Each structure stands twice: as structure tokens, then as C-alpha cells.
Amino acid sequence: MTESSQKELLNEFKSVFYPESIAVVGASQNMLKPGSFWLKTIIDAGFRGSIYPVNRRGGEFMGFKIYPSLTAIPGTVDYVIVAIPRNAVPDLLDDCAAKKVKVVHFFTAGFSEIGDATGDRLEEELIRKARQGGFRIIGPNTIGTYCPESNVPYGPGGKIGELGSVGFISQSGGIGDKLVELGAARGINYSKGVSFGNGVDLDSIDFLKYMAADPKTSVIGAYLEGTRNGHRLFNAMKEAAKVKPLIVWKAGRTEVGAAAAKSHTGSLASSAAIWSAALKQAGVIEVYNLEELADTLLIFQQLGQWQGGGIAIIGGLADGGGGISVSASDTCAGLGLDIPPLRTKTRQKLTSLLGQVGSILRNPVDVSQGGINPVIIQEATELVLADSSIDLLLVQEDTGILLKYVPWKLAQAINAVFVDVRAKQDKPIVIVSPPGGTETERLELEQKLSQASIPVFPTMERAAKAIRNLSQYSRFQATMRG
Amino acid sequence: MTESSQKELLNEFKSVFYPESIAVVGASQNMLKPGSFWLKTIIDAGFRGSIYPVNRRGGEFMGFKIYPSLTAIPGTVDYVIVAIPRNAVPDLLDDCAAKKVKVVHFFTAGFSEIGDATGDRLEEELIRKARQGGFRIIGPNTIGTYCPESNVPYGPGGKIGELGSVGFISQSGGIGDKLVELGAARGINYSKGVSFGNGVDLDSIDFLKYMAADPKTSVIGAYLEGTRNGHRLFNAMKEAAKVKPLIVWKAGRTEVGAAAAKSHTGSLASSAAIWSAALKQAGVIEVYNLEELADTLLIFQQLGQWQGGGIAIIGGLADGGGGISVSASDTCAGLGLDIPPLRTKTRQKLTSLLGQVGSILRNPVDVSQGGINPVIIQEATELVLADSSIDLLLVQEDTGILLKYVPWKLAQAINAVFVDVRAKQDKPIVIVSPPGGTETERLELEQKLSQASIPVFPTMERAAKAIRNLSQYSRFQATMRG
Numbered sequence: 001m002t003e004s005s006q007k008e009l010l011n012e013f014k015s016v017f018y019p020e021s022i023a024v025v026g027a028s029q030n031m032l033k034p035g036s037f038w039l040k041t042i043i044d045a046g047f048r049g050s051i052y053p054v055n056r057r058g059g060e061f062m063g064f065k066i067y068p069s070l071t072a073i074p075g076t077v078d079y080v081i082v083a084i085p086r087n088a089v090p091d092l093l094d095d096c097a098a099k100k101v102k103v104v105h106f107f108t109a110g111f112s113e114i115g116d117a118t119g120d121r122l123e124e125e126l127i128r129k130a131r132q133g134g135f136r137i138i139g140p141n142t143i144g145t146y147c148p149e150s151n152v153p154y155g156p157g158g159k160i161g162e163l164g165s166v167g168f169i170s171q172s173g174g175i176g177d178k179l180v181e182l183g184a185a186r187g188i189n190y191s192k193g194v195s196f197g198n199g200v201d202l203d204s205i206d207f208l209k210y211m212a213a214d215p216k217t218s219v220i221g222a223y224l225e226g227t228r229n230g231h232r233l234f235n236a237m238k239e240a241a242k243v244k245p246l247i248v249w250k251a252g253r254t255e256v257g258a259a260a261a262k263s264h265t266g267s268l269a270s271s272a273a274i275w276s277a278a279l280k281q282a283g284v285i286e287v288y289n290l291e292e293l294a295d296t297l298l299i300f301q302q303l304g305q306w307q308g309g310g311i312a313i314i315g316g317l318a319d320g321g322g323g324i325s326v327s328a329s330d331t332c333a334g335l336g337l338d339i340p341p342l343r344t345k346t347r348q349k350l351t352s353l354l355g356q357v358g359s360i361l362r363n364p365v366d367v368s369q370g371g372i373n374p375v376i377i378q379e380a381t382e383l384v385l386a387d388s389s390i391d392l393l394l395v396q397e398d399t400g401i402l403l404k405y406v407p408w409k410l411a412q413a414i415n416a417v418f419v420d421v422r423a424k425q426d427k428p429i430v431i432v433s434p435p436g437g438t439e440t441e442r443l444e445l446e447q448k449l450s451q452a453s454i455p456v457f458p459t460m461e462r463a464a465k466a467i468r469n470l471s472q473y474s475r476f477q478a479t480m481r482g
Numbered sequence: 483m484t485e486s487s488q489k490e491l492l493n494e495f496k497s498v499f500y501p502e503s504i505a506v507v508g509a510s511q512n513m514l515k516p517g518s519f520w521l522k523t524i525i526d527a528g529f530r531g532s533i534y535p536v537n538r539r540g541g542e543f544m545g546f547k548i549y550p551s552l553t554a555i556p557g558t559v560d561y562v563i564v565a566i567p568r569n570a571v572p573d574l575l576d577d578c579a580a581k582k583v584k585v586v587h588f589f590t591a592g593f594s595e596i597g598d599a600t601g602d603r604l605e606e607e608l609i610r611k612a613r614q615g616g617f618r619i620i621g622p623n624t625i626g627t628y629c630p631e632s633n634v635p636y637g638p639g640g641k642i643g644e645l646g647s648v649g650f651i652s653q654s655g656g657i658g659d660k661l662v663e664l665g666a667a668r669g670i671n672y673s674k675g676v677s678f679g680n681g682v683d684l685d686s687i688d689f690l691k692y693m694a695a696d697p698k699t700s701v702i703g704a705y706l707e708g709t710r711n712g713h714r715l716f717n718a719m720k721e722a723a724k725v726k727p728l729i730v731w732k733a734g735r736t737e738v739g740a741a742a743a744k745s746h747t748g749s750l751a752s753s754a755a756i757w758s759a760a761l762k763q764a765g766v767i768e769v770y771n772l773e774e775l776a777d778t779l780l781i782f783q784q785l786g787q788w789q790g791g792g793i794a795i796i797g798g799l800a801d802g803g804g805g806i807s808v809s810a811s812d813t814c815a816g817l818g819l820d821i822p823p824l825r826t827k828t829r830q831k832l833t834s835l836l837g838q839v840g841s842i843l844r845n846p847v848d849v850s851q852g853g854i855n856p857v858i859i860q861e862a863t864e865l866v867l868a869d870s871s872i873d874l875l876l877v878q879e880d881t882g883i884l885l886k887y888v889p890w891k892l893a894q895a896i897n898a899v900f901v902d903v904r905a906k907q908d909k910p911i912v913i914v915s916p917p918g919g920t921e922t923e924r925l926e927l928e929q930k931l932s933q934a935s936i937p938v939f940p941t942m943e944r945a946a947k948a949i950r951n952l953s954q955y956s957r958f959q960a961t962m963r964g
Contacts, residue, residue, distance in 0.1 A: 037887075143802075155801075159884035174802015175809070175884070178916070181882040185918040225808055251805070256821045257812035263842045265806035267615065290916075290942055301491060317636075320625075320656015322746035323733070327657070327706055327771065330739035339738045356596060360745045400663040401656070404639035405519075434660070434772075435940075436667040439921050458917075461771055 015102035017147045019079035021050035026083035035083035037156040045153040072093040086110035097133030106140030112266040142197025143173030164189020167217035169207045175223045182294045189448035191216040212240035219300040226267025241283040299466040302455040308471035309391030310340040312365035318402040321366030346387040373412045400437020419452040495582035499629045501561035503532035508565035517565035519638040524749035527635040552577040568592035579615025588622030594748040624679025625655030646671020649699035651689045657705045669932035673698040695720035701782040708749025723765035750949040781948040790953035791873030792822040800884040801847030828869040856895040882919020901934040
């Protein structure tokens, strides 16, 4: 993409993610209506542009005048959120054209995804009137945009999370919701996100092009159910993957899933194998569920690029590092990761530090014989990271077991070791912190690690998969570049 | 097994799980020593038998007299926990023989798992002296037994969980620890558990036979790294799987994992494919990681038997049921589960209840158009469960999204619907409740469901796998019976 066409694209999408004014059609004094709740959410989120509630009954909303129609609004309107029954949509479209709005986003459902004649007819009308009126459409049947930078929340009840550089594109509003929620819980910070539902106008292809061009977005995650134009989508993915990591979860892979996708967003089925082949060819990282999508976004955000190499595993921070050493080896080696034996010199030094009896020191390293001592854990960690066969450290931190043996202060001190070591040298550290024990404390430790650019995963399998996805992409990029 | 040999076996293991007296060798006034912490844990757990601290320095421990040696104890000693350096072990073994103790459990490590001559020699001496002295050995290099019924905690810091009917056998002390921890968090309640480390005397074979015979245990989970006698272990597994579900996680499947297993418990490698084939032939359910082991134990505990059939999926309790419908279909169908379309009559009734617009009603069913109303959710749930093609209901409950839209009271009311419906009819209900949102509230809801025999899983994939494992075993059993 040339610099000027990139500028043009960013400019075109300005009203989508950075609107100067938002109108919510269907907001009323009845707070149980989705439009009302949505508008309240936008106000609470601190959106700084103009805000216009629209309802033909008029009245007032949290101090804002409710306008009887779009055309009755005095100022310009960039972005319209529509939460009214589908039968009222055609009239509204005429108002949108008259008011010269830029983007109309339909939360309203009941179009082609239903499979009835009325829905199909309404959707055709929607497309036609948008083209004639010169405005763009998001949806119908979706939650729409999220942009922490401009304080635009993701749908009713959405909160503004920390600003980051991860962009998401989702055909499903709900999956977008889960991504925002997981982001807040695990420190995945978004630049912006969007769900586009039926995608009758702006769809995966448009948003992919935008996210690829957007300088605020450094990694893109996408949930897709299908497309009307496979060839164009494939090209857009290929172009996006050239400039930043693109992670795609394609659902509707099975017959039952495809049938559900048909009634969800009107997407047509196509072979899962064809999709996988196309994604691979485009340099896209394919993932297979929500957890893997979130895990992969997290590791790209935290580690940027990592071309692979030797991985050291440390376990047994309190006790019980044996079984973890065996099973972690299986998980990582089973996914094709390299767990090389440590060099003889490193092992000798670890033996003098931890003692031979009861210790596993080949790699994995079981530090439990060190006696739950932060100083010894730090020394062991530094020895392992100094080994020239090692390029990444993977630590299993069983908070439940740790807090069974030691007070909270000591658990914090052990945790601080990894934060400290991470800051002192360049090799990445990844932590596995399984839930199911003392949750509140575990979440506090996870947050600290996350802030130190140490990605945290709930299982060894998920950490190993994320590391594999990261290294595969980074290698692919390196190959492309030379 | 004949009734009399079963009685004999249960009697033989009485001192293992129901000792009348416990001596802890290596307990001292220094609370940082593992023996001391362990003894404190036993006292805190409310063990009602006699308790004897042993340390040649003498003194007192939490009001208990410390004896200078085992032989100095006046009463009989059933069970000895050993937490002293390996070099002091031979002398202790003579005392055990002289005192005529029944079971000696070595937390002490540094035997054959080390691979040095001293360790090998000490282990041989240990086996020889135990045979001569007529006592049994657990370990060395392990945490040992757990028995809520007799208030025997699982190692230092262990708490007594709720009494249940799940038994576990683990070659790794740490994996046992994780199972106990996950049990407390997720409502997996144990009858008893044991880790046996190097297993020089009592090992997987003995414990399998016991758990199979134990009337208090209805399902067995095992973590294994290897065995000295594959043929005998295979027979023991086959016999156990005949009388109750046996779920086995065999680690050390990869070369790196097998190397770690060698230095962990001295286990020798053998082909993963051979193991899998043997497990299958024995009617054992094979699982591949800790999460799948815990998930499968949970579903067997909660649902007993379930031979398979049609599964209905309900999503969108608050909003966003579309993407979940598609992806849940993929996950379940991908694992071979049957998600049949609902009968026309059921779909018609659901249409009048939820409305056609924006609803997915084929199966999966997206109830989000019902407006977050417990009455409507209950009606939809009952309609789906009344459908003759449906034999199990799988519900995705996204607590994070739910609490974004509704107050806590309403979330509780929606949750109560499933508890109520479960009690009213026989078809099992399984809930998927993903973490990553408002954790405290989610855990409270999970607990309530769990108490109503509704197993709760963190991801659709894990729920689907557990259901598949349950139905495969139940079908296998039915075939065996005729």
C-alpha cells in the first residue's frame, strides 16, 4: 500500500473509530431498552464528542435532550447507533441520507441471518439506501466498535480498558465481548476492535485493510464465520500478514457449526481444509478456539517477535516440581518445541546450588530442593538463562501449592524474582500459573508479571501453543524478509 | 476378586489409610523443617489417633513429647513418616523392624531416581530391610497418603477436603497436590489418594488393586510415569476398569518427558503408542494432561454413567449467543459428539417463546432474544430438555458478560434455574463457565451448580472432552455387560 492510499484509508475510517459525534436511535427514558443502556454506557465511558439521543417520543436522557428524529439534530452526526425494531429501519435510512451521516451501525437484527423473505428484503433495502445516501454500514446484527483512545465503549455495559496495540475483528458480537473481557483480566490491551455481524457493507476485508494500515495497531486477531468473497478476503489477509501478525480463528468448521453460522450471520459454509490451506499460504496464524486466540494475542503483545530456539523449563518453586517437569516436557516436546539439555557447566553450577539429591537438573529444572528461597530461585533462574543453549524461560508457578507452604510476602518475593530477572536481560520469560487454588492472590501475582511484559498462561499446553504460534510467525517473517 | 480376598486386601491396607497411630521422624522444634510442618499439619487436620514426634534431640512439639527414637515410643506405631537425610535411613529401618511398625512412608529422596551408586545402594537396602522387618514402604521420594475420612492430610500444609468417592493414585507428589487443590476449588471430593514416588514396594499395581476393592471409592484417577512390571500393571488396570471407571494420565510420552521421568521417579521409558494401546484394551480412559484428568474425574463423580446421545447447547444467557453457538458446535461435533437438530415442534414452541428475529433455534439455541429473563430461560430450558432427541444439556454461561448487563441478584436467579431444572428431571446438565471476568462472583455461582450435581467446566472444549470420555466408558461397560 502506498503512503497516500494508506492516509486515505485512515481518513475514511476516522468516523468509524474516532467519531466527533454519536447519535443513538432507540434510546429512551426506559433504561431497560438496549439503546438506553448503550447511551448511558457511552456517557459513563467519558466519550468527549457530541452525544445525541434520538426517540420520536422526545424527552430528556441523563441531562441530554432527546431529539424526535436524526434530522432534528442541529449539529453534524458522524456515527449513528441503531437499536430499534427492524420494521422501523427503512424510514430511518432516509433520515440518515438527509442528515449526511458518515457511519450507521445496526445493533438491530432480523435481516438475512433469519432466512425469511422480510429479512432478505430489508437487508437489500439497507444496502441500496446506504449506497445512495453515501454512508457506510456496520452490521446489521452486531455490537460494533470499541476504541479506548476515543472512549468509545464496546456495546452496552462495556468499560474502557487500558489502551494498547492489539486490534480485533469479530464477525460475532459476543466473541468480541469475550475478547474485551479476557483483555481486561489478562492484560491484553486493545488499540481498537470491531464486530461486524452480517457485514453487508463494511466487513472483514475492509477492517483487515484498516487494521493493517493503522499505525496504532501492531497485531491483529480475527474471529470469522464465513465470507461473501473468499478471493478478496484471502488477498486482504495476505497483505495484512505481511506488515503485522494476523491471528485468525475460523469457526463453522464442522457441519453443525456451519449450520449455526448460517443462522447467526448468514455466512455460507466452505470446507475447513480449504480455509486452513488458504490461511497458511497467506502467512496467517490459525487458531482453533477463543482461548488460543487470546493466548496468541497476549504473547505477541508481550514478546513482539521470537524466532524460536531452546526453551528451559523451571518448576517446583515450592514443591512438587517432579511431575510438572515430566508433564511439561511432554507438552512442549509434543508441540515441537525444543527443550535442550542444559550445558554441563550449567548443570554443575545448579548441582552446587540446589544439591543433587532429589533434584532434576537436566532441563526441566526442579528448584524445589532450594528450600523456597528467593535468593536461590533467582540464582538458578540466572544460571539457566545464561546458558547459551537457552533462548526462552518457561516457569511453572503453582500459586496454590506455593501459598500452602509460604506466607504471602514470600510468595510475592519469589514472584518479584522473575520481574527483576526479566528487566535485567533480553531472553523472554513466560509463566504458567494454573487457576483452581487461591484465586484472588493468584490474580494479583499474574497482574504484576503481566505488567513486566511476562505473559502468563493458565496451562502448560496453552503456553506452549502460544510460544509455537509466536515462533512460527517470526520465522515466517524472517524468511520473507530475506 | 473373591469376597474373602477383597476383605483381606482391605484389611492389609487399613494401616495405610486408616492408621491408629502416626510417628513423624524428623519433626523438631524448628518449624522450617518439613517434618515439623508436616506434623503440625496432621495435628491441625484433627487426626484422632496417637501422634508421636521423633527426633534424637528430644523436647516437645505443640504439647506432644518428642521421642528420641521409634523404639522409645510406649504404644504401637502403625504408620511412620520419614523426613530425615538419606544417610540416616538404614539405622531407622532397623528401628522400624524392632518396633514392628506396619507402614513406613519416605518423604526422604535421594535413592534410585538420582542415578548415583549411593542412592542405588540405599534403595536396595531399604527394600531388603522392609522385607526382613515385615513392614510395607510408600515411596521413597513422595508425599504419600490422603484420607479425609481418617483426617490424614496430604503432606505438609494439606487441608482436609470434603469426603467423596474419587480415589487418586499418583507417581508424582506434586501432581497429587494439584489434584487435591483442584478438588477443593471445583468440588471433586476424594475418598482417598496416594502418591508413591519411586514405588519400591507399594506401587501403582498395589494401589490400583486396593482402590478397585475399596467400597468407598467409585472412580479412580491415576498419574503414572512408568512401571517396573508392565504385564502386572496392565492386568491390575484391566481388573480395576471392570468394576469402576479408571482414568489414566501416562506422562513421559515424549523423549524429553521420559528423560525427566527417569530422574524424577527412576521410571524407564516405553513407547507412548504401546501404552495407549494397552490402556485402550484394558478399558481404561486415557487422558493427556492434568486438566483433562480433573475434568474427567469431576464428570464421573457428578454424572455417574451416561451412555451418550443427543446433546443440546444453550448459549446467550445475557447476550452474544451467536458466536458461542457456532464455536460450541464446532468443538462438540469436532470431538464426535452428536448435536441433533431439535424436533420441529420444539423449534415452533421456542419461536413463540423467544421470537424469530435474531434467534438461533435449531440447536444450538441462543436464548439472548428472551431479554435476560429467568422465567423465559427456564421455559426454554425445559422445552429443550423435553425434546426426545435430547439426552444432555450443555449450557454456556458467560458470567462476565452476564454481570455486565444485569445485577448480581438476577444472575443468581438465572443460575438457580439450572439447579431447579436439574432437580426436576433426569437428563444431565453440564455448564461451561469461562474464567477471566469477575472471578469472585463466578466462583460462587460455580459452587452452587456443583453442589446440584451439575459439573462446571472452564471451556467448551474441556466440557466436550469430559462428556466424550464419560460416554465412551459407559458404552464400553454396557457392551461388556452384554
